Amino acid sequence: MGTMEAELKNWLKKRPYLGEIAGLHRIITATVEQSAVSATGNADPGEERTVKELEKGIPFLRAAQTDGGAVESAAGLFKEIIDALAAASLTEKIDDYARLMQRAFEKEPALPEQIIAEVLEKNSVEGSKAALEGIDEGFVIFAAWRALARALQPLQERVAELLEKHLWRRGYCPVCGHLPAVGHLLHTEKGQGRERDLVCGCCQMKWRYKRIGCPYCGNSTQKQLKIIGLDDEPDLRIDTCDQCKSYLKTYTGEGNERIALADWSTLHLDLIARKQGFKRAGYQMYGV
């Protein structure tokens, strides 16, 4: 596997229309990767209890108390992301949002943590509305989730280990409870055909799901599940469901996961699916 930068260049060469959104993600990824803020996911209600909750279908962060350590780390990262975006001169709009947020954070030092906690709990920034005047809510939620995705990584790894023994056959995220944005059809090591992973549209957790069937409504009637193929992109497709009218963007290749499963990188698939009358289930992240 090459460097992320090389993979990204390659991806954009074929899809130049993603250049602007890629610039935003490039800066956020670099900020998060270079950050000194440590990821400390430490909500541990005990393995036995966690397993019981997971078996009942309760996502980890709904079963446990909101993790103070992860919220604090995410708030630190969130501020770093906003600072990096304010310094980057990407687009006028993003510049404006980032600078307004910097000012809001200066005025209210507890604001980043308050936003992170609210996004984690309700996927909303309603409670901080007054402090965020003039800033697109979706932009704030998006930046908050990028920080959270990194801060929750230790927790995601732990949940992934538990899921090896206690399969999570649900269509929503075992960590945060949100819906998947992208699927990945992959070959298993055992050579037993293909399996499917889903990727959370919010915290980016990945989990195994049944290979055939709509994760949004559970429908597995084959004739209601259709695939929209893309002539010039053999590694990508759109899985649709006639019952709930939702679609799942799916990567069928291997080796390009970091970009192909990132949601923003397949923005053009969202447009195609919508044009054909399907709706995006789950949260629509900023820019996608």
Ligand SMILES: [Zn+2]
């Ligand atoms: Zn999640």
Ligand SMILES: [Zn+2]
């Ligand atoms: Zn469905």
